Amino acid sequence: MTDIWQRLPTRGKILCLVLLAAAIAAPLVADRYLLSVLILVFYFAYLGQAWNLLMGFAGQLSLGHALYLGLGAYTATALWTLFGIGPWIGVFVAIPVAAAAGMVVGWLGWRFAIEGVYFALLTIAFAEFTRIGFDHLQITGASAGMFLSVNSPGSDKWWNLGGGPLLYYYLAFILAAAATLLVARLRRSPLGYRWLAVREDPEAARAAGIDIFRAKMIAMLISAGMTAVGGVFYGFYYRNLFPSQVFDIGRSIEIIMAPIIGGLGTVFGPVVGAVLLTPLGESLTALMQHFGVNTPGAKSIFYGLTLMVIITLQPSGVWPWLARKLGLDNRPRP
């Protein structure tokens, strides 16, 4: 941990501390609406970190992360509504469930040499398969969905995540911060180096003694498990779950936006991407509401166009460019 900290240039340390302090103090000044936007920022930063681990570091494109999000959400929510088992315990069931699903996808794909785009297709197929399955799963309400009782404001029941926005704000913040730290650590760990090798050149990675199947499976395990935690958050924050929403391909695409915009394979990219993108999307919605336009697809069109523009003009994302501009590029100097 100290190692990561020491690598930051002084300017970066100061910026980090200022931003952290601002995030902690934000609820003092933010109104409910701003708080809800910030919650989404942290939520997407968190999920972005989880996905970026697999794609940005290990180089494996998943377009089906909604699968792990949905499994996490459904597992914890069902445990609570059906058995009264709270989310703090439920999350420890949700993680292995999603991780196991990830193992199945990874095993099927990588064992049979399904790489790159084919692998991405396989991940979509699994998410869709599961969506349809849950559409018919009576115990979780099938396509009619599953609901948690609406929070009574002011009752901060942290133990069943039944509190107000403040609870979710700090929860999302801690998740995002912890995920960023974890990724920073992993990046500088032997495992992180192995992932980079696999991403860059699997054949050469093998020649350096790396069991690439294993490395990819571990990346999937961590990524899916982390995403499941995001799913638990999703379930208790939104308090309703529909297979057609939580397992949707649109959900998967939403997850990959922040890291791609921010910078694939960078530690801060997902955070930067979420900070840039979420308020943009939200203000777009607000703007449309203001002018009385109620058009369902408009925000997605904006996302789609953003993806196209960024990948055409700045495929390595905003963060590497921004880091250079701010003098935060901490590559060791010769």
Added chain:
Amino acid sequence: MTEHKTESNTGHNTALLAVAGISKRFRGLAAVSHVSFEVRPGEIFAVIGPNGAGKTTLFNMIAGAFAPDEGSITFAGERIEGLRSDQIARRGIGRTFQLVRPFPALTVEDNVIIGALMQTKTVHDAEKIARDILARLDLLDKRAQIASSLTLPDRKRLEVARALATGPRLLLLDEVMAGLRPTETDRIVATLRDLNRDGVTILLIEHVMRAVTALASRILVLHHGAAIAEGDPEHVLRDPAVVESYLGAESL
């Protein structure tokens, strides 16, 4: 054809690498056929032969990129043919690729750290090993550069550095001197001799005869996938079959 001296000179238990009758066909083309040789611990062994003779294919089989169609490969007393390349690497065989393949988007140092992580569990130690090796190969002042931005000679050196960082007992070098200037060649030759003195056994493919004669204690000559000569440099390089099929054509 020169005598195959391997049987008489070295017993199976003394050879570090024993290749016995291996063959590989690509859609009917016999890239390597029935090749046998042994590399003793501590020696530098060279494989030479004209383009397309099957040298790289031979390496690929030893390093586990693909399995031989027939024959056996024994490394340090263990049969390794058919193992995956990462398993073979972990048993102590490091390799370079003829068409260099460093990890393009990573720095020179990170490239070598990845190799070094095979020897050690901590990044800290891997960094130390990497620095040592980078210094040895004159890459230390380029360590922060992105690998894809290096010149070809530097990339070849990086290729050697990464393989070396895995701490191999046997190092397979596939034409690491091709395209280098004579002074650079001499520099690498010196480095390899140093390494060899430190106990690394080297199996190299090389077209640069200067380097081969300077380094190799024994030579195997491949032609159309078959071994046509094997032995110490003086004998092999004077062998009429070798001169005709290879050295003549190359017109030294």
Added chain:
Amino acid sequence: MTAITLNIIVQGILTGLVYGLMALGLSVIFGVMRVVNFAHGEFTVVAMYAAFLLFDMLGVSPLLSLLPIAAAFFFLGYVLQRALVEPFISRAEHEQFILLVGLATVVVNGLLLIFGPDAHPINLPYSFDSYTIGPMFIDKVRVFAALGALAICVALFLFFRYTRTGTAIRACADNLTGAGVVGLNVKQLYAVTFGLGFACIGAAGTLMATIADASPGLAPAYTLLAFVIVIIGGLGSMAGALVGGVLIGISEALAGFYIQPSMKSMFSFALLIIVLVLRPQGLMGRRL
């Protein structure tokens, strides 16, 4: 096999041929350019809307608008490739993919914005007619659609086999550097290929509009369907796309009848997984 099962299978084959045509477009584009058109289903639905609008506003039967729409889609594909995809040909796989994911998102939500989420059926005078063959009842529109799809597939096969451009495109697919060396204009051929892929989409969408109601919600489902079919049949194999399409058509029809219509694609995915495990290169694909 009971008569009813046979009936369902035949209907499934007919639908499957239209699926096959759609998947053929994907396969052609991939086989030549190694680009996966992630917006495939989205554009198929655009074609469905085109057929719907022509029918609804001008009263043109889809069987008549088939060729004009296919031609229009050829140009659409040609232009898209030139303007958007061409710069990505030499880029990383995931970058191409993300570009097309972006495009797909824009198209499907554009449709939603313009037409809303509701389904738009084409009610032909013979929409509910059927042929009676022995104990079987076969939908008339389905027969027309299948015949149309088959005709276009055959035309495409002939094009690739017997025309100069077709042969040149195949040369490109087999050996890019070689093709460049013998002086083929690779960029031009790529654009034509993308155009042909889109012509398949245009035709398939038009035919599909006669047997399914156009709605934006179909788009991602069709993209997935095309992928599933092509992977089952073998990416890059033209015959494979048709075989895969027919297989999926049958599987969907049977699952829809015997189990539940809303669960039919689960079986397609299951089929996909089985094929991937047993024969990763697809039924008609070449071993990698």
